Amino acid sequence: MARMSELDAALKALMEQSRGIQESVRCIRELMSADASPEPGEEQQPEQAAEPVKAYTLQEVRAMLREKTSRGYKDEVKALLKAHGAERLPDIDPKEYPAMMQEAEEIGA
Numbered sequence: 001m002a003r004m005s006e007l008d009a010a011l012k013a014l015m016e017q018s019r020g021i022q023e024s025v026r027c028i029r030e031l032m033s034a035d036a037s038p039e040p041g042e043e044q045q046p047e048q049a050a051e052p053v054k055a056y057t058l059q060e061v062r063a064m065l066r067e068k069t070s071r072g073y074k075d076e077v078k079a080l081l082k083a084h085g086a087e088r089l090p091d092i093d094p095k096e097y098p099a100m101m102q103e104a105e106e107i108g109a
Contacts, residue, residue, distance in 0.1 A: 004075065011079035015103060056097035062089055064104045076107045 065077050080103055086092045092100070 007075065008079050008082070011076060012083050015080070015083040018103070019099070053098045054101075056094075056101050058089065058094070058097075061097050061100055061104075064101060065089065068104055068107050071108055073107050077104070080104060080107070 065080070069077050080100060081087060081089065081092070083103075084092050084096045084100055
C-alpha cells in the first residue's frame, strides 16, 4: 500500500511539473511575439488568432477516463483526478476539462 502512495505522489509531482513547463512555454512564446519588432522597411505580419480551446462535456471526459481505466491505467486516472482537486469527476470544475483531456491523452501514450 505504501508503494501505491509513493507512485501516486510521484505522478502528482510529474503532472504539476508538466503544467509548470507548459505555462513557461506559453509565457516565453508571448514574450517572443511581443518583442518581435519588424526590421526597417519590413511590415509586421498580423498575429494569427490563437486556436480556440475545445469545450468538453462531462460525458466526453468520462468516456476518455473510462477508456484509460479499462486499458489498465486506473491508478493514473485516480492521480489525474486528485491532481485536479477531486476524488470524483463530477466534483471537477468544467473549466479543467480541456487540461484533463490533454493529460489523459498522454496516459499510456
